[in-house]
Amino acid sequence: MIIGPKIYGLVLAGGKSSRMGKDKGMIPYHGMPQREYLYHLLSRVCEETFVSIRPDQKSDFPEDMQSIVDDNTFKGPYNGMLSAHNTFPEVAWLVLACDLPLLDLASLQELIAARDPNVMATTFAQKEDPLPEPLCAIWEPHAFESSKTYLESGNGTCPRKFLINNETKLVIPSKANVLLNANSEEEYKEAIVRLTIE
Numbered sequence: 043m044i045i046g047p048k049i050y051g052l053v054l055a056g057g058k059s060s061r062m063g064k065d066k067g068m069i070p071y072h073g074m075p076q077r078e079y080l081y082h083l084l085s086r087v088c089e090e091t092f093v094s095i096r097p098d099q100k101s102d103f104p105e106d107m108q109s110i111v112d113d114n115t116f117k118g119p120y121n122g123m124l125s126a127h128n129t130f131p132e133v134a135w136l137v138l139a140c141d142l143p144l145l146d147l148a149s150l151q152e153l154i155a156a157r158d159p160n161v162m163a164t165t166f167a168q169k170e171d172p173l174p175e176p177l178c179a180i181w182e183p184h185a186f187e188s189s190k191t192y193l194e195s196g197n198g199t200c201p202r203k204f205l206i207n208n209e210t211k212l213v214i215p216s217k218a219n220v221l222l223n224a225n226s227e228e229e230y231k232e233a234i235v236r237l238t239i240e
Contacts, residue, residue, distance in 0.1 A: 046159025047182065049087075049154065051085065051138070052138070053077050053140055054138065066140050067093075080142070086150075092110045093107060094126060097111050110122070110125055110126050123189075124186060133183065137177055142220065142221070144217075144236060148216075149166075149216070152215060162210050163180060163210050164210075165178065165180075165210060176204075177201070
């Protein structure tokens with residue numbers, strides 16, 4: 043059994059979804075908004091789970107789900123991740139983008155089983171293109187502290203670039219399709235087809 047900081051879950055749902063043209067977190071792939079589906083998945087494998095949201099999303103957010111409102115200190119996904127880290131700095135975060143419609147419980151369990159708390163993050167990666175997927179990953183507490191230095195250096199705001207340049211454990215998921223990102227109408231249609239097949 044791997045000893046390390048406890049794991050909290052975080053669904054990133056504060057993006058503007060400009061490419062999709064509608065809120066990706068509200069698409070009901072599984073009979074409920076995707077942000078709720080992922081929240082409930084994470085709740086089965088993490089000690090606590092939260093959804094990262096913008097301030098203007100708070101008013102219509104379900105009362106039975108925990109949220110962390112982005113503090114808008116940083117740009118992109120780091121905004122939600124570091125807002126969560128600043129709220130609970132002692133925990134590791136299993137971070138999920140809300141545009142992963144094929145992700146399932148078994149895959150999350152696979153990622154957690156492979157976790158190495160001594161590296162910056164344990165992430166899924168595609169077999170044919172083994173780059174870290176930072177928004178389907180377990181980020182350790184020290185990774186966020188190092189990320190702040192990275193962001194303050196002015197070298198960029200990309201979490202993938204940060205992980206590529208730091209020690210990261212890559213995990214190839216048993217089901218390759220779980221990393222399908224549905225960011226556009228075409229990818230949405232592909233996800234619907236795959237969900238029907240599988």
